[in-house]
Amino acid sequence: MSAIADVARLAGVSKSTASRALSGRGYVSEQTKTKVERAAAAIGYVVSSNAASLVTGRTRNVGVVIPFVNRWFFAEVLEGIESALIGAGYDLTLYRLSPNAALRERIFDYFLVRKRVDAVIAVDVALTAHEVALLKSLGKPIVSIGGDIDGISSLSIDDVRASRFMTEHLLSLGHTRIMHLGGDLNEQMDFRVHTQRLTGMREALDAAGIEHPDDFRAVPYTIPGGYAGALAVLGDPGSRPTAIVAGCDEIAIGAIVAARQLGITVPEQVSIVGIDGHNLAEMFGLTTLEQYPVDQGAKAVEMIMERLTSDRGPLEDERVTMPVHLKVRRSTTAPAGVAVR
Amino acid sequence: MSAIADVARLAGVSKSTASRALSGRGYVSEQTKTKVERAAAAIGYVVSSNAASLVTGRTRNVGVVIPFVNRWFFAEVLEGIESALIGAGYDLTLYRLSPNAALRERIFDYFLVRKRVDAVIAVDVALTAHEVALLKSLGKPIVSIGGDIDGISSLSIDDVRASRFMTEHLLSLGHTRIMHLGGDLNEQMDFRVHTQRLTGMREALDAAGIEHPDDFRAVPYTIPGGYAGALAVLGDPGSRPTAIVAGCDEIAIGAIVAARQLGITVPEQVSIVGIDGHNLAEMFGLTTLEQYPVDQGAKAVEMIMERLTSDRGPLEDERVTMPVHLKVRRSTTAPAGVAVR
DNA sequence: CCATCGAATGGAACCGGTTCCACATGGTCG
DNA sequence: CGACCATGTGGAACCGGTTCCATTCGATGG
Numbered sequence: 241m242s243a244i245a246d247v248a249r250l251a252g253v254s255k256s257t258a259s260r261a262l263s264g265r266g267y268v269s270e271q272t273k274t275k276v277e278r279a280a281a282a283i284g285y286v287v288s289s290n291a292a293s294l295v296t297g298r299t300r301n302v303g304v305v306i307p308f309v310n311r312w313f314f315a316e317v318l319e320g321i322e323s324a325l326i327g328a329g330y331d332l333t334l335y336r337l338s339p340n341a342a343l344r345e346r347i348f349d350y351f352l353v354r355k356r357v358d359a360v361i362a363v364d365v366a367l368t369a370h371e372v373a374l375l376k377s378l379g380k381p382i383v384s385i386g387g388d389i390d391g392i393s394s395l396s397i398d399d400v401r402a403s404r405f406m407t408e409h410l411l412s413l414g415h416t417r418i419m420h421l422g423g424d425l426n427e428q429m430d431f432r433v434h435t436q437r438l439t440g441m442r443e444a445l446d447a448a449g450i451e452h453p454d455d456f457r458a459v460p461y462t463i464p465g466g467y468a469g470a471l472a473v474l475g476d477p478g479s480r481p482t483a484i485v486a487g488c489d490e491i492a493i494g495a496i497v498a499a500r501q502l503g504i505t506v507p508e509q510v511s512i513v514g515i516d517g518h519n520l521a522e523m524f525g526l527t528t529l530e531q532y533p534v535d536q537g538a539k540a541v542e543m544i545m546e547r548l549t550s551d552r553g554p555l556e557d558e559r560v561t562m563p564v565h566l567k568v569r570r571s572t573t574a575p576a577g578v579a580v581r
Numbered sequence: 582m583s584a585i586a587d588v589a590r591l592a593g594v595s596k597s598t599a600s601r602a603l604s605g606r607g608y609v610s611e612q613t614k615t616k617v618e619r620a621a622a623a624i625g626y627v628v629s630s631n632a633a634s635l636v637t638g639r640t641r642n643v644g645v646v647i648p649f650v651n652r653w654f655f656a657e658v659l660e661g662i663e664s665a666l667i668g669a670g671y672d673l674t675l676y677r678l679s680p681n682a683a684l685r686e687r688i689f690d691y692f693l694v695r696k697r698v699d700a701v702i703a704v705d706v707a708l709t710a711h712e713v714a715l716l717k718s719l720g721k722p723i724v725s726i727g728g729d730i731d732g733i734s735s736l737s738i739d740d741v742r743a744s745r746f747m748t749e750h751l752l753s754l755g756h757t758r759i760m761h762l763g764g765d766l767n768e769q770m771d772f773r774v775h776t777q778r779l780t781g782m783r784e785a786l787d788a789a790g791i792e793h794p795d796d797f798r799a800v801p802y803t804i805p806g807g808y809a810g811a812l813a814v815l816g817d818p819g820s821r822p823t824a825i826v827a828g829c830d831e832i833a834i835g836a837i838v839a840a841r842q843l844g845i846t847v848p849e850q851v852s853i854v855g856i857d858g859h860n861l862a863e864m865f866g867l868t869t870l871e872q873y874p875v876d877q878g879a880k881a882v883e884m885i886m887e888r889l890t891s892d893r894g895p896l897e898d899e900r901v902t903m904p905v906h907l908k909v910r911r912s913t914t915a916p917a918g919v920a921v922r
Numbered sequence: 923c924c925a926t927c928g929a930a931t932g933g934a935a936c937c938g939g940t941t942c943c944a945c946a947t948g949g950t951c952g
Numbered sequence: 953c954g955a956c957c958a959t960g961t962g963g964a965a966c967c968g969g970t971t972c973c974a975t976t977c978g979a980t981g982g
Contacts, residue, residue, distance in 0.1 A: 243968055254932045259970060266971085267929050289695045290634045291968035295937045299631070301674070301697075309663075310656035318650050322677045326684070331692060333642070334675045336663045343667070351672060354630045356642075464864040497864070500841060523805040523835070584938055595962045600940060607941085608959050632938035636967045696968095 242283045251279035262287070293355075301331040302544060303357035305347070305365050309336060311462075312490065312518050313533050317363050317385060320537025328545055333357060337365050353378065359544045361385065361537075366431060367392070381547035383540045387431025388559060393543055395560040397531045399433050399515075402564055403440025406513045406529050407485050409566065411448050414574045415483040415511060418445065421469050421495060422487030424458040434461075434487060437515065441485045454479070459491060466494025474502055474510060482575035483511040489518035489528055496524050496571060507573040517567065525570035536562050583624045592620035603628070634696075642672040643885060644698035646688070646706050650677060652803075653831065653859050654874050658704050658726060661878025669886055674698060678706050694719065700885045702726065702878075707772060708733070722888035724881045728772025729900060734884055736901040738872045740774050743905055744781025747854045747870050748826050750907065752789050755915045756824040756852060759786065762810050762836060763828030765799040775802075775828060778856065782826045795820070800832060807835025815843055815851060823916035824852040830859035830869055837865050837912060848914040858908065866911035877903050 248258035253272055260266040261276035268276075279285075293299045302325055308314045318334075325332045333356070335347050348371050360375055364386035367375075372391050375382055384394040403420075410418055420441045423434030438456055445452045459469030466486060474480055474495075486492035492514030499506050506512055506525075514521065517530030543558065589599035594613055601607040602617035609617075620626075634640045643666055649655045659675075666673045674697070676688050689712050693701060701716055705727035708716075713732050716723055725735040744761075751759055761782045764775030779797055786793045800810030807827060815821055815836075827833035833855030840847050847853055847866075855862065858871030880901065 244970095245968075255969080256933075256971075257931055260931090263970080267931080269930060272930080286690075286694050286696070288635070288968055289697045290631045290640065291937090292970075293631045293937095294629070294635055294939085294968080295970045297937085309650055309659050310653070312651070315651035315656055318675075319677065322650070322675060323679075326676075326688070329691075331697065332675050334659075334663060334673050335667075336660065338664075347667070349627075353627050355627070356630050356672070463861055467864050494864075497838075520804055523808050523838070585940095586938075596939080597941075597963075598961055601961090604940080608961085610960060613960085629938055632967090633940075634967095635938080635969085636940045638967080 242285045244285070244287070246283060247276060247280045247285050250283065251276045297355075298548075299331075299356055299358050300329060301333055301357050302541075303333050303335060303351075303360045304363065305335045305337050305360060306363040307337050307365060309334075313488075313516065314363060316533035317537040320534035321361060321541055322537075323534075324538040324541035328541065330358075348374065358548055359383075361540050361544065362389070364431060364433075381544055383543050385536055385540050386433070391557065393558040393560075395536060395539055395543070395558075395562060396431075397562050397564050399436035400440040400443065402515050402529050402531075403437040403485060404444040405440075405564075405566070406515060407441040407444035409527070409568075410483045410485065410511060410513060410572065411444060411450075413483075413511065413572060416450055417481045417575075418450075418452070418455070418483045418485060419473065419481040420456045420485050420487065421459055421466060421473065421491050422456065422485075423461045423491075434458075437485075437487050459487075459494075461488060461490060463490045463494040463497075466491030467498045468494070470495035470498035471502065474499055474504055480504075480510065482509075483572070484513070486512060486514045489514035489516035489521050489526060492526055492528065492571070493518065493520055493524050496526065507571050509576065511572040511575070513572055517565075521567070521569070527569045527572040528567055530565045530567050531562065583626045585626065585628070587624060588617060588621045588626050591624065592617045638696075639889075640672075640697055640699050641670060642674055642698050643882075644674050644676060644693050644701045645704065646676045646678050646693075646701060647704040648678050648706060650675075654829075654857065655704060657874035658878040661875035662702060662882055663878075664875075665879040665882035669882065671699075671882075689715065699889055700724075702881050702885065703730075705772060705774075722885055724884050726877055726881050727774070732898065734888075734899045734901075736877060736880055736884070736899075736903060737772075738903050738905050740777035741781040741784065743856050743870050743872075744778040744826060745785040746781075746905075746907070747856060748782045748785035750868070750909075751824045751826065751852060751854060751913065752785060752791075754824075754852065754913060757791055758822045758916075759791075759793070759796070759824045759826060760814065760822040761797045761826050761828065762800055762807060762814065762832050763797065763826075764802045764832075775799075778826075778828050800828075800835075802829060802831060804831045804835040804838075807832030808839045809835070811836035811839035812843065815840055815845055821845075821851065823850075824913070825854070827853060827855045830855035830857035830862050830867060833867055833869065833912070834859065834861055834865050837867065848912050850917065852913040852916070854913055858906075862908070862910070868910045868913040869908055871906045871908050872903065 244258050245255055248255045258276050261268045261273045304321055306314055309318060322332050337344055359381040362384045367389055382392045384392055386396050388394045420438050422438050425434050457469050457473055459465040484495055486495055492512050495512050496506050499510055504510055514526050514528040517528055521528050585599050586596055589596045599617050602609045602614045603621060645662055647655055650659060663673050678685055694715060700722040703725045708730055723733045725733055727737050729735045761779050763779050766775050798810050798814055800806040825836055827836055833853050836853050837847055840851055845851055855867050855869040858869055862869050
């Protein structure tokens with residue numbers, strides 16, 4: 241293929257001048273610049289990013305480590321990251337980090353370290369101290385989305401607070417028999433989101449002085465998971481709670497479908513709240529605490545770029561808490577027998 | 582950082598021997614090989630893929646061009662591609678191709694061409710002749726998922742046939758008032774999937790000699806889209822069809838939810854079929870024609886790898902039709918008044 | 923008027939690997 | 953026993969850029 245030497249020859253200048261003309265660095269006269277540009281266009285020249293990276297040490301490529309791409313939150317975050325990176329002129333190399341430990345090690349040692357990425361964004365992946373040290377020793381900025389990791393910047397919502405807030409919303413409506421339909425505490429993501437969202441509800445109930453035996457049922461973190469779980473929970477009229485705090489909107493939506501299936505009206509017979517702001521929430525009238533994963537992805541990129549372009553060495557580690565917003569729809573009301581205020 | 586020259590020095594061999602020892606190419610004695618490996622481990626050496634790519638011309642990196650990551654089909658395909666690529670020791674660079682024409686051109690000219698990828702997989706993106714020529718001139722294999730493109734290999738299901746088949750399923754149950762709830766023909770993806778799935782239904786109806794005025798309503802290709810569309814279509818008892826062929830499972834699921842909302846029983850009062858095999862289909866009892874996007878992604882990678890590893894020049898372009906499978910669940914039955922055979 | 927400086931350019935080193943080629947050695951075969 | 957070949961190793965060129973350094977030239981200024 242055509243190399244910069246060909247361009248230089250055609251334009252009648254040296255390699256170095258051609259390089260300067262095309263990259264815009266250093267002194268080049270207007271005249272030679274257009275001459276070089278014309279020559280480049282004539283032979284369809286494109287820089288080899290490999291060669292450029294080799295000498296500059298920057299790849300203009302960011303690695304994204306993410307456990308799923310087919311779940312709402314992760315897909316949205318990924319979209320946010322992708323848009324922001326493209327906008328900044330960076331490539332995005334995707335590593336889906338399966339739970340498989342061997343594969344995980346391979347991805348780190350084999351892929352991420354090979355000087356192919358300038359930075360890493362970890363989405364809901366708790367990097368080990370070893371992994372962090374490895375990347376840091378290579379001078380690569382890292383940002384974590386979804387949870388704090390020692391020694392690196394991170395960005396997430398406050399999951400405990402989110403869940404407590406939604407529970408307080410139900411309490412304020414007069415509910416006292418509240419249950420959490422959330423993720424399995426043993427199978428949760430690295431940052432213990434499942435535990436935190438359960439904890440938030442319990443904090444709220446404790447603060448209100450409400451007993452809460454039998455307050456939790458573990459289900460898969462999906463719509464079918466919430467559906468199956470809710471069928472079981474709502475099936476027995478005797479022990480039925482008057483309100484459900486779902487671990488996420490997927491679970492909440494599954495629960496709404498299950499309730500309808502059982503002929504239980506939402507919100508009259510059971511109130512249901514979610515956390516997330518899933519794009520199906522509107523359709524199901526779900527009251528939820530919206531978070532904005534696209535913005536989270538964009539913010540992570542912004543933090544990465546600050547670090548990459550900052551001359552004054554690595555910045556301090558930041559802890560950014562991302563905003564959430566209560567969206568009240570039609571899935572919550574006062575429990576039967578209690579007047580709405 | 583440590584370069585291969587450092588390893589060589591430490592091991593007391595030449596650069597070339599060190600390279601051979603670490604890459605496994607060429608003759609190296611067992612003894613020196615372990616010596617070099619030990620030296621490499623001692624100083625934490627990792628190859629620079631940039632340097633290697635520069636000289637070999639292979640990047641071990643595949644570009645994936647995809648319009649969405651937050652829709653079921655695309656997320657599944659992406660997952661299939663990612664797994665297969667990691668397994669083959671390749672990286673995956675993701676380009677989400679927005680409808681924005683300027684950005685699209687930028688992605689091609691600026692990103693894809695810069696010798697950073699060995700091959701390209703296009704998911705539901707109709708590359709222009711110019712784009713194909715560009716990539717081919719660089720010797721990069723391309724595989725298209727989701728539709729045929731002149732001059733390159735492709736892999737997809739037969740969308741017309743799929744839709745015709747599902748319509749025939751409804752016809753065989755005795756339905757005659759069948760309607761298509763599908764994607765907007767003007768806003769469809771590059772490969773006219775929307776048109777094809779509409780066409781399939783019409784072919785089946787024509788073949789059965791059934792008149793089908795007012796047989797189509799365009800809706801967004803999502804669950805809320807199907808929901809809203811079905812509310813409108815099913816709302817009027819007079820003109821209500823006895824069966825709906827949805828353009829995809831998302832639309833079908835939205836329609837099922839809408840029907841339940843309206844108090845219309847599925848399948849007794851209206852049968853609904855989808856196409857896709859969405860992971861919510863089971864929960865909603867949806868009869869659908871399953872396709873297997875994860876397999877499609879894996880197959881695409883396989884085709885790419887064949888081309889990359891084949892010594893005997895570029896292979897011929899292939900047209901692979903991927904398998905589908907009818908999954909009958911509880912959303913279809915004979916129309917009211919017609920005995921089930 | 924000569925020193926100084928900025929603009930413009932070319933030459934050459936360099937980034938970190940891979941690979942071609944030359945050379946040495948020892949074993950096998952005709 | 954010489955030819956040949958497989959094995960093993962080092963030297964050097966090369967991939968395609970970027971950047972440092974030296975050089976030239978014209979303008980500025982003391």
